[in-house]
Structure formats: structure tokens, C-alpha cells
Amino acid sequence: MKGKKANESFTMMTEIVLPNDTNTFGNLMGGRLMYWMDIAAAIAAQKHSNAPVVTASVDNISFENSIKLGNVVHIEAKVTRSFNTSMEVHLRVWGEDIIQKYKYKSNEAYYTFVALDPNSRPRSVEPLIPETKEETNLYEGALRRRQLRLILGGKMKPDDALELKALFFKD
Numbered sequence: 001m002k003g004k005k006a007n008e009s010f011t012m013m014t015e016i017v018l019p020n021d022t023n024t025f026g027n028l029m030g031g032r033l034m035y036w037m038d039i040a041a042a043i044a045a046q047k048h049s050n051a052p053v054v055t056a057s058v059d060n061i062s063f064e065n066s067i068k069l070g071n072v073v074h075i076e077a078k079v080t081r082s083f084n085t086s087m088e089v090h091l092r093v094w095g096e097d098i099i100q101k102y103k104y105k106s107n108e109a110y111y112t113f114v115a116l117d118p119n120s121r122p123r124s125v126e127p128l129i130p131e132t133k134e135e136t137n138l139y140e141g142a143l144r145r146r147q148l149r150l151i152l153g154g155k156m157k158p159d160d161a162l163e164l165k166a167l168f169f170k171d
Contacts, residue, residue, distance in 0.1 A: 002126065002127075003126050003127040003128065003129045004048055004126050004127075004128060004129065005128075005129050005131055006078055006079060006080065006128055006129065006130050006131065006132075006135045006139075007078070007131065007135075008047060008048065009044040009045070009047040009048040009077075009078050009079040009089075010044065010076070010077070010078045011040050011041075011043045011044040011047065011075075011076070011077045011078070012040075012074065012075070012076055012077075013036060013039065013040040013043070013074075013075040013077070014072060014073065014074050014075075015036055015072070015073045015075075016070070016071075016072050016073070017067055017068065017069050017070060017071050017072075017073060018069075019069060021069075022069045025066075026068055026069045027066040027067065027068060027069075028066065028067040028068070028069075028071075028073065028095075030061075030063065033067070033073070033093065033106070033107075034058070034061065036073065036075055037061075037075055037077075037091050037093065037109060037111070038055055038058075038111065040075040040076075040077040040091065041055075041077045041089040041091055041111040041113065042055065042113060043077065044077040044078055044079055044089050045079060045087045045089055045111075045113035045115070047079075048079040048082060048087055048125065048126070048128070049082075049087065049113075049115035049123075049125040049126070051115040051116060051117070051123060051125070052115070052116045053087075053113040053114060053115050053116065054113065054114055054116060055111060055112070055113055056086060056112040056113060056114050057111070057112040057149050057153065058109065058110075058111050058112075059109055059110040059111070059145065059149065060109070061107055061109045062107060063106060063107050064105055064106060064107055065095060065104050065105060065106050066095075066106070067093075067095035067106050068095070068097070070097075070099075071095045071096060071097050071098075072095070072096040072098055073093065073094070073095060073096075073106070074093070074094040074095075074096060074103075075091060075092075075093050075094075076091065076092045076093075076094075077089050077090070077091045077111075078090055078135075079128055080110070080128070080130075080135070080138040080139055080141075080142050081128050081138070081139050081142035081143070081146075082125045082126065082127055082128045083125075083146065084122075084124060084125075085114050085115055085122035085123060085124060085125060086112055086113065086114045086115075086122075086125075086146075087112070087113050087114075087115070087125055087128075088110055088111075088112050088142045088145065088146065089110065089111045089112070089113060090108070090109075090110055090138055091108060091109050091110070091111065092105070092108050093105070093106040093107050093108070093109075094106060110145060112146075112149065143163045144163045144164050144167065147161035147162075147163055147164040148161070148164060151164075
């Protein structure tokens with residue numbers, strides 16, 4: 001497999017916050033935003049894998065700024081690294097008050113997807129080729145984030161997480 005560039009998976013999704021999307025405070029409901037983020041991330045993962053994908057995990061989502069009724073939501077998604085059958089996707093979410101001409105960061109997150117073959121079994125995906133400094137930084141950190149996800153999910157023993165251990169223990 002030769003690999004695909006990170007920017008080939010770039011996806012931008014835009015929504016407007018309508019009354020049905022908000023809570024009693026007039027803010028976009030977190031669950032609705034997570035739903036939109038899942039769609040944008042899945043599209044990015046499908047672009048990279050050229051296959052249907054399923055969500056495997058969602059990392060911590062901390063909301064920095066709420067997005068208000070009537071504002072526009074911009075969700076940027078891009079694959080940061082691929083492993084054997086899975087891909088990590090980084091998302092950035094921005095709110096925009098078009099009337100006041102003000103754009104602000106809402107949150108960031110990482111989602112993980114698994115590519116599927118025609119029998120709905122995991123299938124191999126191409127390696128990711130980072131090009132920019134930011135893509136390289138995200139790529140290099142992806143293995144540590146993956147190991148943490150696997151430990152928290154009970155699929156890896158902490159002693160086996162060599163990349164993660166290297167952050168805390170020096171030889």
C-alpha cells in the first residue's frame with residue numbers, strides 16, 4: 001500500500017443552529033453537535049479508506065464555548081493517522097455569528113473509525129502521509145492517544161503501551 005495524504009480526507013461540514021437543535025438556554029445541544037461531528041468524521045474516514053466505516057471510539061469532548069441559536073457551526077475533520085484497519089480523525093468545531101461577523105472555537109475531539117469490507121468485517125486501510133508540521137505533530141501523537149484509548153477500553157495492558165510509558169518513565 002502506497003499511502004494517502006492527510007489533506008485528501010479533509011472534510012468541512014456546515015450547519016445552522018435551529019430552535020429544535022437547542023436546549024432551554026438557547027445553546028446548541030451537545031448531543032446534536034456530537035451527532036454532526038460523527039457524520040463529518042465518518043466522511044473523512046471514508047475518503048481515506050474508500051470503504052464504509054463504523055465509529056469505534058470518541059475521545060473526551062470538552063466544550064470551550066457554547067454555540068447559540070441562529071449561529072452557524074463549522075466542523076473540520078481530517079484523518080491524522082491510520083493503523084491496520086482503524087483511522088483516527090481529528091475534528092475542530094467553530095461557531096460563527098454571521099450578523100456580528102464573529103467566529104469562535106467551540107471544541108476539538110478525536111474520533112476513531114474502522115473500515116469495513118463487503119462482509120462487514122474490518123479491512124486494511126492505506127497508511128497516512130502527513131505533509132505539514134501540524135499534520136506531522138498530530139500523526140506522531142496518534143499512537144500515544146491510541147494506546148490510551150486501548151488501555152481505557154480494556155484492550156491493552158498499561159505495561160504494553162510503550163509509546164505512552166515513554167512520556168512518564170525515562171530509561
